[in-house]
Amino acid sequence: MEEKKEKKSISFNIIKNDPTDGHKGYGTGVLNLENMTPVFIDVEEKEAFIDMGAMHARSKVERGIKFLKNREEVPNGKPYWLIWITIERKEAGPYYHGVTACELTVDRSIRRGYKSLPDHVNKMDKSLKGHIMVDHMDDSSKKVLVEFLKNHDLDFWNRSSEKLKKDLGYN
Numbered sequence: 001m002e003e004k005k006e007k008k009s010i011s012f013n014i015i016k017n018d019p020t021d022g023h024k025g026y027g028t029g030v031l032n033l034e035n036m037t038p039v040f041i042d043v044e045e046k047e048a049f050i051d052m053g054a055m056h057a058r059s060k061v062e063r064g065i066k067f068l069k070n071r072e073e074v075p076n077g078k079p080y081w082l083i084w085i086t087i088e089r090k091e092a093g094p095y096y097h098g099v100t101a102c103e104l105t106v107d108r109s110i111r112r113g114y115k116s117l118p119d120h121v122n123k124m125d126k127s128l129k130g131h132i133m134v135d136h137m138d139d140s141s142k143k144v145l146v147e148f149l150k151n152h153d154l155d156f157w158n159r160s161s162e163k164l165k166k167d168l169g170y171n
Contacts, residue, residue, distance in 0.1 A: 098131055
């Protein structure tokens, strides 16, 4: 029986108007996740996809899995990268402002996985603050991410920092 592949849609959260624009009271200093998009990379399949459920640890990859803190307890876990991508706007237009990568593994057969929740939260925060933290990824996954970002919007990619391009091995 032939497996039916789901059609992948690519859509990023794009910057909306500043919710605090026009007043300086309630809501200022509140964390704004409107510009952030979680992208998964399936390391084995060499494919990237957006899953907004990751914002609350309820992505398709994470659902039904009990995550453990010890990598050795999930020896046959399938590797994934969760990439937190933050879009910002400069005068020339929107660009990939913060891009950080977290690892996780999932073994569906035992409904267990490995991830470091503090690392995921910290990387999410770093992405919001404009950090680029992708140099620890494997080369194959870096290439998948470069193609995904370029295919989403080449202008975003072209306006992004040289550090992002360098750390992803794009020369």
